[in-house]
Amino acid sequence: MMKKEVRVEDAVGMRLAHDLTRIVPGEFKGRLFKKGHVISADDIPALLNIGKEHIYILELNDGELHEDDAALRMGNALAGTAMRFDEPHEGKVVLKAEMQGLLKVDAERLFAINMIDEIAVVAKQNNTVLEPGDKIAGLRAIPLTVAEEKVARVEALAADRAVFAIKPFRRLKVGVVTTGSEVLKGRIEDKFGPRVREKLERYGSEVIEQKIVGDLVEDIAGAIETFHAAGADMVICTGGMSVDPDDRTPGAIKRAATEVVSYGMPVLPGSMMMLAYREAMPIFGLPGCVIFDDFTSFDILLPRVLAGEKVTREEVAHLGHGGLL
Numbered sequence: 001m002m003k004k005e006v007r008v009e010d011a012v013g014m015r016l017a018h019d020l021t022r023i024v025p026g027e028f029k030g031r032l033f034k035k036g037h038v039i040s041a042d043d044i045p046a047l048l049n050i051g052k053e054h055i056y057i058l059e060l061n062d063g064e065l066h067e068d069d070a071a072l073r074m075g076n077a078l079a080g081t082a083m084r085f086d087e088p089h090e091g092k093v094v095l096k097a098e099m100q101g102l103l104k105v106d107a108e109r110l111f112a113i114n115m116i117d118e119i120a121v122v123a124k125q126n127n128t129v130l131e132p133g134d135k136i137a138g139l140r141a142i143p144l145t146v147a148e149e150k151v152a153r154v155e156a157l158a159a160d161r162a163v164f165a166i167k168p169f170r171r172l173k174v175g176v177v178t179t180g181s182e183v184l185k186g187r188i189e190d191k192f193g194p195r196v197r198e199k200l201e202r203y204g205s206e207v208i209e210q211k212i213v214g215d216l217v218e219d220i221a222g223a224i225e226t227f228h229a230a231g232a233d234m235v236i237c238t239g240g241m242s243v244d245p246d247d248r249t250p251g252a253i254k255r256a257a258t259e260v261v262s263y264g265m266p267v268l269p270g271s272m273m274m275l276a277y278r279e280a281m282p283i284f285g286l287p288g289c290v291i292f293d294d295f296t297s298f299d300i301l302l303p304r305v306l307a308g309e310k311v312t313r314e315e316v317a318h319l320g321h322g323g324l325l
């Protein structure tokens with residue numbers, strides 16, 4: 001690479017070799033001049049105001065890529081189905097989601113890519129819920145020019161298996177079993193029904209019926225079994241999940257289930273949650289905190305289940321790291 005520094009006063013009529021950034025704390029951060037812009041005399045004060053007394057004049061050798069071209073090639077290599085990216089800005093390309101879904105990141109490949117010197121691929125966490133337009137990853141080379149061979153290694157790592165993918169959510173028909181004598185006897189107004197409905201509707205699933213039962217194990221287990229027999233795709237039980245004598249929901253779920261993944265999660269709030277299955281039908285037991293806290297263990301596991309993933313006991317145990325929300 002031939003890289004020559006030119007004083008901005010002497011650069012009138014020359015082309016910028018890369019985007020130039022302006023930052024005003026609290027107000028603005030972004031591109032002030034675009035790569036390729038022909039500098040005019042009027043630009044000189046603005047350049048001096050962002051601290052540029054010199055600009056580069058660049059000539060690339062064979063086997064070298066400009067940061068924008070490196071970012072574009074990585075964008076093409078890493079964008080999966082239902083993802084898009086715009087032209088590079090300031091040497092960076094941003095992958096965005098074009099549909100709602102669960103982000104899947106191949107963490108080992110991402111690590112291998114970032115072990116390539118001068119390459120930075122910065123992604124959201126695996127299992128993040130994405131809405132259309134949400135960012136997935138920012139891709140860039142660190143220096144202004146980078147060896148083409150490094151970008152080719154990124155392409156090779158992404159060639160046979162997607163590093164990023166978006167899984168759509170299944171639209172399930174869900175039965176809700178609300179426990180608690182105080183709700184059954186009308187002492188308080190039910191707050192769980194609307195809460196669960198709102199959380200499911202976000203993902204395109206719907207509550208087909210809410211059965212309000214008391215605290216009897218037979219009634220709770222019976223309601224789960226009735227929903228299963230009627231073809232519900234999932235059952236969500238609410239309340240009665242902790243340690244009082246009237247907290248009988250875990251026992252009832254256990255009775256109706258063919259497999260209990262976990263009663264209790266290393267996540268706060270939401271530590272008293274239960275996930276089980278009756279054959280292929282997931283059963284959640286939601287503790288009281290779900291009507292109080294906006295984000296709990298339920299918000300971690302619900303998208304996984306809706307994306308069709310089978311959550312294991314090992315994965316539940318991993319939630320403890322970062323599980324204090």
Ligand SMILES: Nc1nc2c(c(=O)[nH]1)N[C@H]1C(S)=C(S)[C@@H](COP(=O)(O)OP(=O)(O)OC[C@H]3O[C@@H](n4cnc5c(N)ncnc54)[C@H](O)[C@@H]3O)O[C@H]1N2
Pocket residue numbers: 178179180182183188189190191192193238239240241242243244247270271272286287288289290291
């Ligand atoms: N000594 C302990 N206390 C608590 C523990 C524990 O392990 N040891 N666990 C705590 C955790 S964590 C949670 S979360 C809460 C709630 O657990 P439960 O699921 O058993 O909740 P309930 O006892 O059924 O109800 C608590 C509270 O919420 C009201 N509620 C319940 N359902 C509804 C509904 N459908 N609509 C409106 N309000 C509802 C209920 O009336 C109670 O006021 O326990 C901690 N304590």
Ligand code: MOO
Pocket residue numbers: 267268269270271272273287288289
């Ligand atoms: O199930 Mo409880 O908060 O852990 O809030």
